[in-house]
Amino acid sequence: MTGFGARLAAAVDARGALCVGIDPHPGLLDAWGLPRDAEGLERFALTCVEALAGEIAVLKPQSAFFEAHGSRGVAVLERVIAEAGAAGALVLVDAKRGDIGSTMAAYAQAYLADGSPLAGDAVTLSPYLGFGSLEPALATAEATGRGVFVLALTSNPEGAQVQRARADGRSVAQAVVDAAAARNAGAVPMGSIGLVVGATLAETGVDLSALNGPILAPGVGAQGAGPADLARLFGAGRHVLPTSSRDVLRHGPDAGAVRAAALRLRDEVAATA
Numbered sequence: 153m154t155g156f157g158a159r160l161a162a163a164v165d166a167r168g169a170l171c172v173g174i175d176p177h178p179g180l181l182d183a184w185g186l187p188r189d190a191e192g193l194e195r196f197a198l199t200c201v202e203a204l205a206g207e208i209a210v211l212k213p214q215s216a217f218f219e220a221h222g223s224r225g226v227a228v229l230e231r232v233i234a235e236a237g238a239a240g241a242l243v244l245v246d247a248k249r250g251d252i253g254s255t256m257a258a259y260a261q262a263y264l265a266d267g268s269p270l271a272g273d274a275v276t277l278s279p280y281l282g283f284g285s286l287e288p289a290l291a292t293a294e295a296t297g298r299g300v301f302v303l304a305l306t307s308n309p310e311g312a313q314v315q316r317a318r319a320d321g322r323s324v325a326q327a328v329v330d331a332a333a334a335r336n337a338g339a340v341p342m343g344s345i346g347l348v349v350g351a352t353l354a355e356t357g358v359d360l361s362a363l364n365g366p367i368l369a370p371g372v373g374a375q376g377a378g379p380a381d382l383a384r385l386f387g388a389g390r391h392v393l394p395t396s397s398r399d400v401l402r403h404g405p406d407a408g409a410v411r412a413a414a415l416r417l418r419d420e421v422a423a424t425a
């Protein structure tokens with residue numbers, strides 16, 4: 153079985169380094185002329201799949217916007233996961249889950265087990281109940297060839313209060329980086345435990361050199377970061393996957409215009425790397 157790290161490396165080689173988030177904000181539904189209900193959500197999300205899944209390496213549906221519509225919204229999320237995967241994109245379900253280990257095992261079943269309708273190729277996780285509490289998810293991902301992206305340094309300004317706090321001579325974020333690196337050691341071409349490090353940061357302030365795993369870099373576009381920030385923060389040669397949602401999605405409702413915006417961004421990122 154090919155692990156997520158290897159599958160992601162192959163997808164980036166074939167399609168370029170870009171993740172596009174599917175974030176059906178109520179304001180975007182308005183802008184696309186769609187109703188703020190489950191039907192509008194479905195048309196929005198499936199247009200994104202039609203526009204992007206055949207060309208872009210990774211799609212990242214944001215679970216919150218689907219959950220906001222209850223069980224009908226979650227059913228749309230399941231459809232997005234299945235259809236985007238069938239069209240050739242890797243699917244990163246952005247659910248940012250984190251809980252005590254025994255509950256984490258249930259989240260692992262939901263997002264990382266074979267046969268679960270909510271399992272894509274990877275899921276975002278929060279380590280702030282302790283990195284060790286994520287163990288059931290890491291073990292399930294390893295067993296099923298899936299991946300995780302663990303929040304290390306998020307793109308929002310409030311994150312620093314927790315993530316830059318220091319304990320045992322290093323920042324909390326560095327402890328998360330080190331735990332992920334230990335888990336990825338020796339994997340070729342890279343491990344399946346990724347990190348989230350915002351592209352909006354003034355500096356990372358952490359040593360990512362031993363990570364041997366992918367870095368999801370949110371904040372490109374609507375939160376003010378651009379391709380030059382990726383080069384500035386991460387340099388060349390790392391496995392950096394920039395992600396953008398609103399700045400691509402605002403080009404809808406025409407699927408061709410959404411696709412063109414995503415391809416433009418992908419090419420800009422490649423030209424700046």
Ligand SMILES: O=C(O)c1cc(=O)[nH]c(=O)n1[C@@H]1O[C@H](COP(=O)(O)O)[C@@H](O)[C@H]1O
Nearest residue numbers: 173214276306307350370374375396397398
């Ligand atoms: O995990 C994420 O994708 C994420 C991490 C982070 O640090 N910051 C961040 O904005 N995100 C997600 O990225 C999306 C916002 O992207 P933009 O619309 O491009 O700003 C939302 O779904 C956020 O939850």
